[in-house]
Amino acid sequence: MRRGGGGGGRRLPKSSLAPSAASDRTPLLDPHVLHPRNLDLAFSRRDSDAASLCSSRPSSIGTGPSFAAPVTNFSDRASQAAALRVVNAYLAPAVSLRPPLPSAKDIVAAFRCPFKLTRSALKAPGTPHSWPPLLSVLYWLTLLVNSSESGAGGDDSPAASNDLMLYITNSYSLFISGDDDSVASLDEEYSSKARAHxxxxxEASQALEKEALDLESKRTKLTSGPSRLEALQAEKEALTADVEKFEAVVKSWTVKIQEKEESSVHLEKELEAKLMDQQRIAAENEELMKKVDAQVVNVRDVDRMQREIQSVERDNVKLENGNATLEEKGWELEAAVVGKLEEIEGLVEQCNQALRKLKPGIDFQYMLNTKASSPVELLGTSYKTIMKPALNSLADEARRISILKHDESVELEKQSQRNAKILSEKKNHISVCQTKTDEMVARLDSLDVEIGNHVSRCKADARLMKDELEKKDHHLSTVEKESEEFLKISEKKLEDAKRETDEEIQMCARELLKLIDSVTEYKEFMETSISGMRKDLYETVDDISSLASKAASTRQTSAQFVM
Known part of the structure; x- marks a missing residue:
């Protein structure tokens, strides 16, 4: 029922039919189709339009399925703001329409819009009761245009590749310059890249097919698997079984604990018996000690003799240990002497080899005396009288050879100066050639910079085109997913919507009749109240007119009295 018979009230839905989280859900991401009870909130009329609403609303009995659309609840501010963002995002770029334009009703009828608009909604779109249906139509048209544009964009043939344009440009430039080898290598490189691409x-298509098969198998597994209730029941049964097992384990452990307590009682009794035996043995030991003390032999003398024997044994052990350490040290010294003699023999052999390489002109070799007792006797003194004259003669020969080498080096320096002059001349010639090559390199660098700029521009264009294609593909995939989800949900809820539509119509009819009755009652009440007010008004008018005549008479009497 409407409040007080006014025209601006709305009929609120029942608490069991309106979900509490409807305002928190994002409208653009909500895939559910609203029931007609929620559409009544969006398409609420004034009292004057109640009859037209009931008469113009089609019944679901005996009619075919209507055109399904992603309808959302625009009765709350969050849904309206989200729908406005979608419409404004689509209208953000410049959109130009060519006249003449058809009327709004013709456009809505041509596209088979599931929402209906009245003239009052088109004349005053900003009013609270006409804004939700108008926003619903705008949102539905925006989704329709987006889906049609994405479908039309997917059918267009792709633009020419920037790589192909770059290849054609480079090939044509090389062909004009007459470099056939570079053209052939460029053709081979591009063909290899094309084959690799x-x-x-x-491979990517095969991977996508494989992924699709995997997703299909996962979907079949999920659909063929048990439901959530069955899984929870199975989990509950498993948990109850675990609880029973745990209770059985607890019972078994309680039995074991009782057995251990009984065994501990027996052990305590045995411990008490052991303590009694220990006390008895201690008493016997005391008696024995008393008997030993009562004997004639002096115990202190026995202890002293035992200590002396132990000290003698310790001295013997120390002497034996010292002899063993001395023997070990002697063996170590002998091993070290043998090692040093071997090293000296190696050094003597190396010295003899060096003498043979020097060829001093004498037959001399170092001889090692292993039986000597001093270093002089070990090597001998013959090397001083034999080796020194030979080494002096070798030093003189080396000086003479160094003088000859110095003269040769002077001649080589002169020749190197002449070669340096020749090299300077060649360097000058090379510098001239280098300047020419630098000029050519500068030209080539400028060409490389131009080519690099062109390549970067081409790459940027290719990147932009690739990003646009990826965005379109992503948008298309999201639209396909949303359409599939919406189709599944709409198929599930179509029967419920048909069944509830008749109930809604009957309820609205009953409410309309109640509203008409209340209006008639209120009208009768107002008529009676107006008639009563008119009667009171007539009485007050008569009283006022009588008061005026009375006032005139009183004035006359007062004037006469004054006279």
Missing amino acids: AQAAV
Whole structure:
């Protein structure tokens, strides 16, 4: 029922039919189709339009399925703000329409819009009761245009590849310059890249097919598997079984604990018996000690003799240990002497080899005397009288050879100066050639910079085109997913919507009749109240007119009295 018979009230839905989280859900991401009870909030009329609403609303009995659309609840501010963002985002770029334009009703009828608009909603779109249906139509048209544009964009043939344009440009420039080898190598490189790209595309398509098969198998597994209730019941049964097992374990452990307590009682009794035996043995030991003390032999003398024997044994052990350490040290010294003699023999052999390489002109070799007792006797003194004259003669020969080498080096320096002059002349010639090559390199660098700029521009264009294609593909995939989800949900809820539509119509009819009755009663009440007010008004008018005549008479009497 409407409040007080006014025209601006709305009929609120029942608490069991309106979900509490409807205002918190994002409208654009909500895939559920609203029931007609929620559409009544969006398409609420004034009292004057109640009859037209009931008469213009089609019944679901005996009619075919209507055109399904992603309808959302625009009765709350969050849904309206989200829908406005979608419409404004679509209308953000410049959109130009060519006249003449058809009327709004013709456009809505041509696109088979599921929402209906009245003239009052088009004349005053900003009013609270006409804004939700108008926003619903705008949102539905925006979704329709977006889906049609995405479908039309997917059918267009792709633009020419920037790589192909770059290849054609480079090939044509090389062809004009007459470099056939570079043209052939460029053709081979591009063909190899094309083959690699084709192979990569084939592999990507195969991977996508494999992924699709995997997703299909996962979907079948999920659909064929048990429901959530069955899984929870199975989990509950498993938990109850675990609880029973745990209770059985607890019972078994309680039995074991009782057995251990009984065994501990027996052990305590045995411990008490052992303590009694220990006390008895201690008493016997005391008696024995008393008997030993009562004997004639002096115990202190026995202890002293035992200590002396132990000290003698310790001295013997120390002497034996010292002899063993001395023997070990002697063996170590003998091993070290043998090692040093071997090292000296190696050094003597190396010295003899060095003498043979020097060829001093004498037959001399170092001889090692292993039986000597001093270093002089070990090597001998013959090397001083024999080796020194030979080494002096070798030093003189080395000086003479160094003088000859010095003269040769002077001649080589002169020749190197002449060669330096020749090299300077060649360097000058090379510098001239280098300047020419630098000029050519500068030209080539400028060409490389131009080519790099062109390549970067081409890459940027390719990147932009790739990003646009990826965005379109992503948008298309999201639209397909949303459409699939919406189709599944709409199929599930279509029967419920048909069944509830008749109940809604009957309820609205009953409410309309009640409203008409209340209006008639209120009208009768107002008529009676108006008639009563008119009667009171007439009485007050008569009283006022009588008061005026009475006032005139009183004035006359007062004037006469004054006279």
